[in-house]
Amino acid sequence: MTDSNENQVPADAAPEESATDAASAEMPEGAQPDIVPGEDPPLVEGAESEREIEVEVGEKLVEVKNLTIRFGGLTALDDVSFDIKRGEILGLIGPNGAGKTTCFNAMTGVYKPTSGDVLLEGQSVKGRKQHQITRLGFARTFQNIRLFGEMTALENVVVGLDARHRTSVPGALLRLPRHVREEKSSVDRAMALLDFVGIAQHAQKRSRDLSYGSQRRLEIARALGTDPKLLCLDEPAAGFNPAEKEDLMALIRSIRDEGYTVLLIEHDMKLVMGVTDRIVVLEFGKKIADDLPAAIRNDPRVIAAYLGVPEDDVA
Amino acid sequence: MSTSSDGPRPLPTAESARETIETESIATPRRGPFRGLRERWNEMSRPMQWAWMLPVVAIAYALPFLDFFPLSTSPGNNWSIALFSMAVYALVAVGLNVVVGYAGLLDLGYVAFFAVGQYTAAMFTSPDSPYLKIPYLWTLPAAMVVAMIFGVVLGVPTLRLRGDYLAIVTLGFGEIVRILATIIPAMKGQVGFQNIGRPPGETASGVPIFSNSNGVPWYWLTITILIIVLLLVGNLERSRVGRAFIAIREDEDAAETMGVPTFKYKVWAFAIGASVGGLSGALMAGQIGFVNNQKFDVQTSILFLAAVVLGGTGNKVGAILGGAIVAYIPLRFTAIAEYKYLIFGVALVILMIYRSQGLIPAKMRLMAYSRKAIEWIAPPKPPRVEPPRTSTPSTEGGAS
Numbered sequence: 001m002t003d004s005n006e007n008q009v010p011a012d013a014a015p016e017e018s019a020t021d022a023a024s025a026e027m028p029e030g031a032q033p034d035i036v037p038g039e040d041p042p043l044v045e046g047a048e049s050e051r052e053i054e055v056e057v058g059e060k061l062v063e064v065k066n067l068t069i070r071f072g073g074l075t076a077l078d079d080v081s082f083d084i085k086r087g088e089i090l091g092l093i094g095p096n097g098a099g100k101t102t103c104f105n106a107m108t109g110v111y112k113p114t115s116g117d118v119l120l121e122g123q124s125v126k127g128r129k130q131h132q133i134t135r136l137g138f139a140r141t142f143q144n145i146r147l148f149g150e151m152t153a154l155e156n157v158v159v160g161l162d163a164r165h166r167t168s169v170p171g172a173l174l175r176l177p178r179h180v181r182e183e184k185s186s187v188d189r190a191m192a193l194l195d196f197v198g199i200a201q202h203a204q205k206r207s208r209d210l211s212y213g214s215q216r217r218l219e220i221a222r223a224l225g226t227d228p229k230l231l232c233l234d235e236p237a238a239g240f241n242p243a244e245k246e247d248l249m250a251l252i253r254s255i256r257d258e259g260y261t262v263l264l265i266e267h268d269m270k271l272v273m274g275v276t277d278r279i280v281v282l283e284f285g286k287k288i289a290d291d292l293p294a295a296i297r298n299d300p301r302v303i304a305a306y307l308g309v310p311e312d313d314v315a
Numbered sequence: 316m317s318t319s320s321d322g323p324r325p326l327p328t329a330e331s332a333r334e335t336i337e338t339e340s341i342a343t344p345r346r347g348p349f350r351g352l353r354e355r356w357n358e359m360s361r362p363m364q365w366a367w368m369l370p371v372v373a374i375a376y377a378l379p380f381l382d383f384f385p386l387s388t389s390p391g392n393n394w395s396i397a398l399f400s401m402a403v404y405a406l407v408a409v410g411l412n413v414v415v416g417y418a419g420l421l422d423l424g425y426v427a428f429f430a431v432g433q434y435t436a437a438m439f440t441s442p443d444s445p446y447l448k449i450p451y452l453w454t455l456p457a458a459m460v461v462a463m464i465f466g467v468v469l470g471v472p473t474l475r476l477r478g479d480y481l482a483i484v485t486l487g488f489g490e491i492v493r494i495l496a497t498i499i500p501a502m503k504g505q506v507g508f509q510n511i512g513r514p515p516g517e518t519a520s521g522v523p524i525f526s527n528s529n530g531v532p533w534y535w536l537t538i539t540i541l542i543i544v545l546l547l548v549g550n551l552e553r554s555r556v557g558r559a560f561i562a563i564r565e566d567e568d569a570a571e572t573m574g575v576p577t578f579k580y581k582v583w584a585f586a587i588g589a590s591v592g593g594l595s596g597a598l599m600a601g602q603i604g605f606v607n608n609q610k611f612d613v614q615t616s617i618l619f620l621a622a623v624v625l626g627g628t629g630n631k632v633g634a635i636l637g638g639a640i641v642a643y644i645p646l647r648f649t650a651i652a653e654y655k656y657l658i659f660g661v662a663l664v665i666l667m668i669y670r671s672q673g674l675i676p677a678k679m680r681l682m683a684y685s686r687k688a689i690e691w692i693a694p695p696k697p698p699r700v701e702p703p704r705t706s707t708p709s710t711e712g713g714a715s
Contacts, residue, residue, distance in 0.1 A: 110572070129576070147566075151565065154685065158558060159562045162574065172554030182555070
């Protein structure tokens with residue numbers, strides 16, 4: 001990366017809360033060996049300042065416990081429990097109306113669970129507002145793209161980054177030092193993220209002028225901007241052709257390699273099977289399977305309930 | 316969404332997929348006759364922009380002396396007082412623009428804050444009021460604070476509503492303030508408050524500098540305040556706050572999901588808008604020297620809103636222009652002043668058909684240091700002399 005950037009990271013790590021200070025200040029040095037060999041230089045270096053990159057796969061990151069959601073008489077989710085382990089890519093699949101997006105919405109605070117709970121590192125999302133849940137470490141993209149159309153791509157990502165900023169009206173009015181620091185670092189971090197998802201060259205374009213594929217990528221960059229512990233992708237490949245799906249799979253893998261945990265809702269079986277470490281299958285609001293992709297592929301209940309067709313047609 | 320039409324094309328390879336991303340998103344030029352100007356403006360460095368602003372500001376200050384035929388409102392209306400009222404309307408529009416243009420909260424009762432500002436100035440300075448007296452200039456911040464409190468009081472219960480519902484509630488609020496001014500004895504209804512204070516200072520002959528009949532000092536005071544407000548609003552715009560406002564306007568749910576405390580920022584938008592409204596009200600009260608319960612009706616709210624929409628919702632320069640025009644037309648063309656609502660109505664309809672974004676379409680800069688980003692996107696064409704900075708990032712762009 002550029003010189004200015006290398007200097008930027010410690011500078012913006014320093015002002016964070018004193019609790020994480022010691023850990024994050026070391027981050028630029030400590031972070032680099034963790035990057036998977038063969039990957040590019042640490043592209044999202046700016047974004048790492050608050051995140052623990054030391055990922056131990058296997059440790060529980062998210063627990064969905066007996067989650068039930070009812071809308072009037074309709075039970076959208078019925079006593080669903082599963083875990084998401086740190087550093088894995090978990091697929092969440094199921095036929096239309098199975099409750100996948102409802103599950104997402106419950107995790108990110110859009111819906112309040114009727115009963116049950118969602119815990120992120122032991123902290124419940126219950127009673128928290130959506131933006132607080134985002135700060136807790138959940139970030140998501142939307143099934144139908146929901147960017148801030150009039151903003152540039154760069155500004156969209158910075159809105160995500162702002163989730164970790166603490167400047168408010170007085171600081172911005174008077175351009176207090178923290179505001180200046182946050183603004184300066186956020187340009188670098190946002191550009192690093194845009195670069196990471198591969199649309200840095202479009203940073204200054206209005207997001208509604210971007211192509212469909214770039215918009216999808218921008219949504220991912222914006223979600224990554226909130227510095228999530230869990231990134232929830234809601235059908236990120238919808239409307240993609242096979243080549244673009246291939247690219248997207250590579251992107252999702254490299255997101256994981258950067259140390260994020262990913263929850264993926266997707267209809268495209270090839271993509272799900274190709275990229276996930278584990279798959280949870282929902283049907284009519286109930287969990288019917290939770291296993292490795294290969295096992296899911298051969299699970300008769302899944303085939304019956306979800307695929308409903310011979311396996312080789314789907315894969 | 317706009318994306319429905321430009322879905323993906325079937326492409327054989329990843330290479331060509333990337334190619335389309337490049338070609339597809341060649342920036343669609345923004346519409347409007349000021350486009351060239353705007354682009355040139357945006358390319359200028361900050362000091363250059365300041366340098367260009369200076370003559371504009373100088374002309375603004377010199378306007379009271381440009382009292383000649385096609386421009387001036389004389390003899391029908393005193394030119395300097397007309398200028399003052401244009402400046403106040405511009406200030407109002409800038410404040411309302413924060414609420415309507417940035418945060419996208421339709422406020423149909425904005426005149427209420429204007430009224431609160433006027434009454435604050437009146438009740439703290441007029442001899443007709445039994446309360447504590449403070450020097451006039453102190454009423455300006457006082458009016459801002461009081462109006463801000465009103466903004467928060469209105470905002471906290473109502474900002475959970477969205478769109479049309481919020482508009483209706485604010486409409487009601489505007490009426491409530493007007494009616495309160497009528498029925499509360501202390502507000503003195505139609506009798507009103509006279510001899511409202513003025514800034515200190517007298518000329519050699521003993522006439523106060525800020526007299527009610529001489530608009531020039533008032534105008535200068537107002538545009539000075541306007542410039543300060545513009546700078547502060549500009550600071551807000553290019554910050555987390557501005558981005559939060561626009562994000563809320565664009566998609567409130569997505570904003571909340573992206574970690575924007577939407578409710579907090581909506582209340583802030585209301586409070587900021589209200590305080591500017593209160594400030595302009597206090598200025599207006601000082602110049603006229605008299606406040607009663609007239610003129611705080613819904614039409615005035617709509618007129619303020621028309622100013623914002625006319626100028627270009629979300630653009631503070633547009634708001635100034637819109638506010639000034641809305642005040643200027645009826646004063647300049649006194650013969651048609653009675654029909655001003657008709658004229659503005661027709662003008663707005665025509666504008667919405669041919670230029671739905673307003674006279675100066677909004678494109679705000681929401682980043683204080685977005686120029687830094689340009690260094691990232693290494694432009695391939697012009698060979699730059701300073702090599703190490705710009706070359707690397709773009710080559711990594713395609714890596715993922």
